[in-house]
Amino acid sequence: MLAAAFVIAAAVGYTTASPFTSSVAPLDLFARSLSSGCSTTGPVSCHNTSAVSDLCCFEAPGGLLLQTQFWDTNPSTGPSNSWTIHGLWPDNCDQTYQSNCDPSRAYTDISSLLTANGASDTLAYMQTYWVDINGQNEQFWAHEWAAHGTCMSTLRTTCLPSGSAQGAEAVAFFQTVVRLFKTLPTYTWLANAGILPSSTATYTLSALTSALTSASGGFTPALDCQSGSLNAISWYFNLKGSVIDGVFVPISAPKAGTCPSSGIKYPLKSGTPVPTTTTATTTPTPTGTPGALPTKATIKALQSSGSLLGGLLSLGTWSTQTLATYTISGDSSSFTMSSSKGNCGVSGGVFSCGSGVSLTSFSAIASGSDLLLASGGSTAFSSDGVPSGTTVYTVYTGSGHAQDYNLVIVGA
Numbered sequence: 001m002l003a004a005a006f007v008i009a010a011a012v013g014y015t016t017a018s019p020f021t022s023s024v025a026p027l028d029l030f031a032r033s034l035s036s037g038c039s040t041t042g043p044v045s046c047h048n049t050s051a052v053s054d055l056c057c058f059e060a061p062g063g064l065l066l067q068t069q070f071w072d073t074n075p076s077t078g079p080s081n082s083w084t085i086h087g088l089w090p091d092n093c094d095q096t097y098q099s100n101c102d103p104s105r106a107y108t109d110i111s112s113l114l115t116a117n118g119a120s121d122t123l124a125y126m127q128t129y130w131v132d133i134n135g136q137n138e139q140f141w142a143h144e145w146a147a148h149g150t151c152m153s154t155l156r157t158t159c160l161p162s163g164s165a166q167g168a169e170a171v172a173f174f175q176t177v178v179r180l181f182k183t184l185p186t187y188t189w190l191a192n193a194g195i196l197p198s199s200t201a202t203y204t205l206s207a208l209t210s211a212l213t214s215a216s217g218g219f220t221p222a223l224d225c226q227s228g229s230l231n232a233i234s235w236y237f238n239l240k241g242s243v244i245d246g247v248f249v250p251i252s253a254p255k256a257g258t259c260p261s262s263g264i265k266y267p268l269k270s271g272t273p274v275p276t277t278t279t280a281t282t283t284p285t286p287t288g289t290p291g292a293l294p295t296k297a298t299i300k301a302l303q304s305s306g307s308l309l310g311g312l313l314s315l316g317t318w319s320t321q322t323l324a325t326y327t328i329s330g331d332s333s334s335f336t337m338s339s340s341k342g343n344c345g346v347s348g349g350v351f352s353c354g355s356g357v358s359l360t361s362f363s364a365i366a367s368g369s370d371l372l373l374a375s376g377g378s379t380a381f382s383s384d385g386v387p388s389g390t391t392v393y394t395v396y397t398g399s400g401h402a403q404d405y406n407l408v409i410v411g412a
């Protein structure tokens, strides 16, 4: 009888809650509880040319963001086939940094905070992928938030929508770190280049970095070693908009890590493996729920000034001529594209379509009302010049070339 009464009570509770939730897609309920209201078309952090006044929508002074990961083998921590999360650190643009910026917000009991704010999916992910080497996950999470999260200008409580729950900005911090980490599958990227943990093999730094640089779309991480063994990695970003829901713009590490140039060990871990597809393909969207992904689309270039200029031709080049129609298959978290010329893909940091091109998977990320194309989780693309007339430019992933832009998927 007790069990039956409990079931009824639970059912009543669910029914009572539904009027509040029925207008929101279930995914959105759990994906993010906060919206910053910030644009993501403004200046990129650390790249402003004059002072920006609204630091709720522009991360400063900590605009150089490091997503740090561990490969802990002594003792082994986390899955045997995944790196684990260390944190997200707001370095100043000159690589100095602040820490413990607001002791009044040094929250404890992060698990309860996440659960109470509808982020139990984030908590569950953290229990596998954001784990402390000594098993002290709560202390580790509280430390990462207090030491680093409280220094993020875009996470100050005055930036939150009025009526936000206490600690809502910390919930957003943990959600963002998890979201970003999912786009950086270090283990899978190394494994795809044949670089696997081993008790005997050693690797050169250049083999490790070139595998990671090409898999990430052209961004070199910093690799740290302990006693000659690979132990940590830092992936570097600047940010457009807020840490809550902004666009992380990948960049190469401004300095190398501590690994030697050769003889690097990548020791085996003893943990339980996780399905690697989970790491590689679940790229949640940074802003809101994207509109439905069209199956036929043109792809337009959105410049950092906020204006659209041309888009992609059937070979995948950037042009102001008549745009090609792309065929899209999959969903916004993972899809492939083709044009009349053939399959589309990214190889060596170059986007192209043609008969000899191997399909690579893309994701779509909502930014305001736009659906942005992302490769390796990044929406940054660039070219060596701006097209006009019959001049076309190669499209590179990442912002390493003179002209930066995003690519907007527009249903055709």
Ligand SMILES: *[C@@H]1O[C@H](CO)[C@@H](O)[C@H](O)[C@H]1NC(C)=O
Binding pocket: 048, 049, 050, 051, 052, 053, 060
């Ligand atoms: C960028 O904006 C920040 C915040 O307003 C400011 O401190 C910094 O000096 C600005 N940088 C430049 C080059 O103006």
